[in-house]
Amino acid sequence: MNGIHDMGGLQDMGPVRIEKDEPVFHAPWEGRVYAMYNAIDGGWPAGSGRYERELIPPAEYLRMSYYERWLHSLSELLVKNGLVTRAELASGTAAGGNDKGRKVLHAAQVRATIARGFSSRRDVPAVAQFHVGERVRARNLNPTGHTRLPRYVRGRAGTIASDHGVFVFNDSLVQGHGESPQHVYSVRFAARELWGSDAPAHDSVYVDLWDEHLEPA
Amino acid sequence: MTPGLGAAGEPGHAHDAEHQDLPSDPALRTKALESVLVGRGLVDRAALDELVDTYEHQIGPRNGARVVAHAWVDADYKRRLLENGTAAIAELGYGGTEGENMVVVENTPRVHNLIVCTLCSCYPWPVLGLPPVWYKSAAYRARSVIDPRGLLRELGLELPPDIEVRVWDSTAEVRYLVLPERPPGTEKLTESELAALVTRDAMVGIARVAPPAGSVPA
Numbered sequence: 001m002n003g004i005h006d007m008g009g010l011q012d013m014g015p016v017r018i019e020k021d022e023p024v025f026h027a028p029w030e031g032r033v034y035a036m037y038n039a040i041d042g043g044w045p046a047g048s049g050r051y052e053r054e055l056i057p058p059a060e061y062l063r064m065s066y067y068e069r070w071l072h073s074l075s076e077l078l079v080k081n082g083l084v085t086r087a088e089l090a091s092g093t094a095a096g097g098n099d100k101g102r103k104v105l106h107a108a109q110v111r112a113t114i115a116r117g118f119s120s121r122r123d124v125p126a127v128a129q130f131h132v133g134e135r136v137r138a139r140n141l142n143p144t145g146h147t148r149l150p151r152y153v154r155g156r157a158g159t160i161a162s163d164h165g166v167f168v169f170n171d172s173l174v175q176g177h178g179e180s181p182q183h184v185y186s187v188r189f190a191a192r193e194l195w196g197s198d199a200p201a202h203d204s205v206y207v208d209l210w211d212e213h214l215e216p217a
Numbered sequence: 218m219t220p221g222l223g224a225a226g227e228p229g230h231a232h233d234a235e236h237q238d239l240p241s242d243p244a245l246r247t248k249a250l251e252s253v254l255v256g257r258g259l260v261d262r263a264a265l266d267e268l269v270d271t272y273e274h275q276i277g278p279r280n281g282a283r284v285v286a287h288a289w290v291d292a293d294y295k296r297r298l299l300e301n302g303t304a305a306i307a308e309l310g311y312g313g314t315e316g317e318n319m320v321v322v323e324n325t326p327r328v329h330n331l332i333v334c335t336l337c338s339c340y341p342w343p344v345l346g347l348p349p350v351w352y353k354s355a356a357y358r359a360r361s362v363i364d365p366r367g368l369l370r371e372l373g374l375e376l377p378p379d380i381e382v383r384v385w386d387s388t389a390e391v392r393y394l395v396l397p398e399r400p401p402g403t404e405k406l407t408e409s410e411l412a413a414l415v416t417r418d419a420m421v422g423i424a425r426v427a428p429p430a431g432s433v434p435a
Binding site for chain 1: 243244246247248249250251252253254255256257258259260261263264265266267268269271272273276277312313314315316317318320333335336337338346347349350351353354355356357358359360361362363365366368371372378381382383384385386387388389390391418423
């Protein structure tokens with residue numbers, strides 16, 4: 001989706017302000033939202049919260065703080081997946097139980113769960129469509145759903161810098177079309193290819209792209 | 218901040234809204250959400266406490282600083298780190314969520330690396346903790362790929378024209394860490410003294426590691 005979240009290359013977004021001695025969370029509620037999002041076993045595909053945030057209308061997206069977007073996306077996912085109702089979110093009172101039998105993360109499991117992680121690398125055979133050193137072009141795709149192909153590289157030529165191996169294809173997974181595991185590459189795009197002849201000659205941007213994002217150049 | 222519950226306190230109103238009522242206080246909405254999830258038996262409140270504590274107190278940029286310092290003093294470790302970041306970082310006991318697949322990129326006198334996630338907020342949690350607000354900001358996500366030199370200059374890092382700038386956009390499930398250059402005047406420091414010099418900003422690539430205070434530049 002060509003949404004506001006796809007920000008690479010936008011201009012006049014203001015200065016980058018670095019807060020000195022920044023706390024991890026600026027208010028307790030941020031930590032609670034963060035924790036609920038990571039604790040819940042919602043049954044939705046990994047990355048669904050991210051897609052929900054991409055669906056926030058642009059003006060609201062820009063106005064909201066980072067954890068407001070998380071709060072919004074978590075609430076939407078919970079409602080859409082039938083785990084809670086909007087009435088409950090408004091009242092703050094549960095009107096049912098764990099009816100779908102979702103798994104509950106307990107405190108004693110937290111450390112091990114974090115340490116284990118949740119890799120989207122897949123140990124399945126998938127033929128690499130491209131090889132290191134090969135010239136490729138990012139396809140000019142404009143899907144209306146979730147995609148990891150940023151606008152600023154579409155139609156641009158680059159070089160396969162490395163092959164990360166086989167991973168779940170998030171564009172497919174988040175749309176409910178399955179994992180579709182395929183190779184992910186680090187693709188080097190010269191700054192001049194992306195931004196024109198005024199860009200420094202030797203600078204570049206490396207973007208991680210899947211087989212389906214690429215075509216031979 | 219909306220005083221009181223306001224519109225969010227009226228079930229009918231929120232129920233009909235296509236989007237959740239945005240103006241209401243996120244702290245109150247979060248409290249309501251947590252009560253519902255706990256009440257339904259979907260989350261364990263103690264697990265939430267543990268998650269918050271972990272990222273506030275256990276997992277943060279000191280982890281990454283240890284990785285960097287170890288690479289500075291052990292050439293063999295540095296080689297392993299650049300070849301397979303995930304495995305080498307795991308040697309020091311770090312890994313897991315949002316660091317399952319790590320790539321470490323090395324700054325040298327000829328190359329400067331910068332990490333961003335233009336689409337979202339991807340960041341190597343096991344070694345840097347949760348990302349700071351500036352990393353997630355529109356300004357950083359937008360500008361880092363089109364004008365990294367101008368951005369870094371504003372942040373106080375002037376890069377010479379002959380250095381190559383490589384920006385790494387974390388668009389997939391690989392997470393990046395910058396191995397900064399070891400500053401001059403640190404030959405006699407211990408590994409833990411070196412780690413104390415390494416900053417989060419240097420491991421993202423918006424700064425260099427400064428020489429120790431009081432050291433005389435060569």
